Amino acid sequence: MRKSIVIASLLASATLPLASAPAQQASLAANDAAARCTALAGMVADGVEITSASFHPEGSTLPATPGSPPITKPPHCLVEGVINRRVGAGGVEYGIGFELALPVEWNGRYLLQGGGGLNGVVRPAVGPVAAGKDNALSRGFAVASHDSGHKGEVFDQSFMADQRAALDFAEAAVPRVTEVTRALTGRYYGQAPHHSYMAGCSTGGREGMLASQRYPELFDGIVIGAPAMRPGHSNLSIEYAQVMLNRTLAAGEEGPAGIVGEQRAAIRREVLRQCDALDGKADGMIMNVEACRAFDPQGLVCKPGESGSCLSQSQADALAAGLAGPRDGSGRASYVAYPWDTGIAFDGAGLPGFVPMGQPGVFGPASTAREMDVDARLHAVRWDAVGRLTDTPYWTNLSTYLGRGSKLMFFHGVSDPWFSAFDTWDYFQRAREANGVDQWDNAARFYMVPGMSHCAGGDTFDQFDLLGPMVDWVEQGKAPGAVDAFRMSGGPESMKLCPHPSYAHYESGEALRAGSYTCRMPSS
Secondary structure (H helix, E strand, O other), X not given: OOOEOOHHHHHHHOXXXXXXXXXOOEEOOHXXXXXXXXXXXXXEEOOEEEXXXXXXXXXXXXXXXXXXXXXXXXXXXXXXXXXXXXXXXXXXXXXEEEEEEEEOEEOOEEEEEOOOOOOOOOXXXXXXXXXXXXXXXXXXXXXXXXXXXXXXXXXXOHHHHOHHHHHHHHHHHHHHHHHHHHHHHHHXXXXXXXXXXXXXXXXXXXXXXXXXXXXXXXXXXXXXXXXOOOHHHXXXXXXXXXXXXXXXXXXXXXXXXXXXXXXXXXXXXXXXXXXXXXXXXXXXXXXXXXXXXXXXXXXXXOOOOOOXXXXXXXXXXXXXXXXXXXXXXXXXXXXXXXXXXXXXXXXXXXXXXXXXXXXXXXXXXXXXOOOOOHHHHHHHHHOOHHHHHHOOOOOOOOHHHHHOOOEEXXXXXXXXXXXXXXXXXXXXXXXXXXXXXXXXXOOEEEEEEOOOOOOOOOOOOOEEEXXXXXXXXXXXXXXXXXXXXXXXXXXXXXXXXOEOOOEEEEOOOOOOOHHHEEEEOOOO
């Protein structure tokens, strides 16, 4: 028999206190934790159904996946549920599926985990994003995740036929899931979380941006990675790069064109030759991102008598045009440029770099076109209704969010082939201007991750902890500086990530050891 609870009353009791409120923690005895957990099973009220509540006294470990190390779960209660289950367009069943992990040893904090792609699946609620070696759940956070209101593969867009499902994906799922799961957290422990956080990358980063922009009272701190904030524009730039390269093919030669093999290795070598030592040490990492904006693609061109690994003049020109991005008929850029970095020609495990390979990618077969009507394509992007709902680069007035003492930490892989790190940096700078330099600098940080692909991966140091510094900043007023980053594969190498635009400059000691570098501003 299902039990009934009044979710609305729980929501009222879960209102966040100010960030200066004293910290509270809760440690439940195993028997009490198990009893409280099973008591949640079957609850139904206000459109919220708890479909399962199971206690895991020994914890568990999730195996490693591409881009993610093994994930350890401590002893916890796992709650699964659905919000607003209904039959929508086409007779399809919809509802916001969610998962809430409640650790036995609770630190009094709540974290909403961002999604990825077009969502459609409830990922394990552990809080792995920018958490380094210790995910949020293992640190004692109550962690929630959700599917944003539909079921489907990562890029299955069929749910867009249903108005409510599209709106839930665009924004509504974030506040609704937060309210429900934070209320359940308060019910389980007998007290509301004293601070609430959010962390996500890609779509999860976009969700973090919309939370700060449209629901500024929800969170005390948000970690935003590689936000998918202008996918229509970035997808246009990706296709444009392919079109530029297709133009290098001879008349009658079939496309798509690709830069492969030794030519890709040559691109990496030339980028390193021009930019690596700009951070004080030729160590295989381009830490001085701003200085590498001056990269000269002419260095990629074959010299007289050379062939094979170098590029033809037309290939180098096409590559430079592709990274610079398309312009409309008036000459205005339709998107920002992509950075020159070691990973733009990456072809190892995971996502390939930005440089076209002439083969099917995540978005389907590569274009064979040699012309593009940029104005027409931009018009379509600008009038795409769902795109307008999900785009988050425009709203920069965060006065309410910042006014309550909440913080933001951004990170972006410099070699991200989907969304340019310079686009996120552009938003950061515009928000700084809109909110005032002092207010923004007291509340926001940005970290470039050289060599990193989309959210993780590449020949890089993609394991780093921003969650810990975020908590210290929000709750103790300790402003974050540099953080150490490590390779997923392990080993002694490490690198210092500095708040952009400063960068890790080599001082002395062994290369690729974080302690050998200090943060320095680029030369004017």
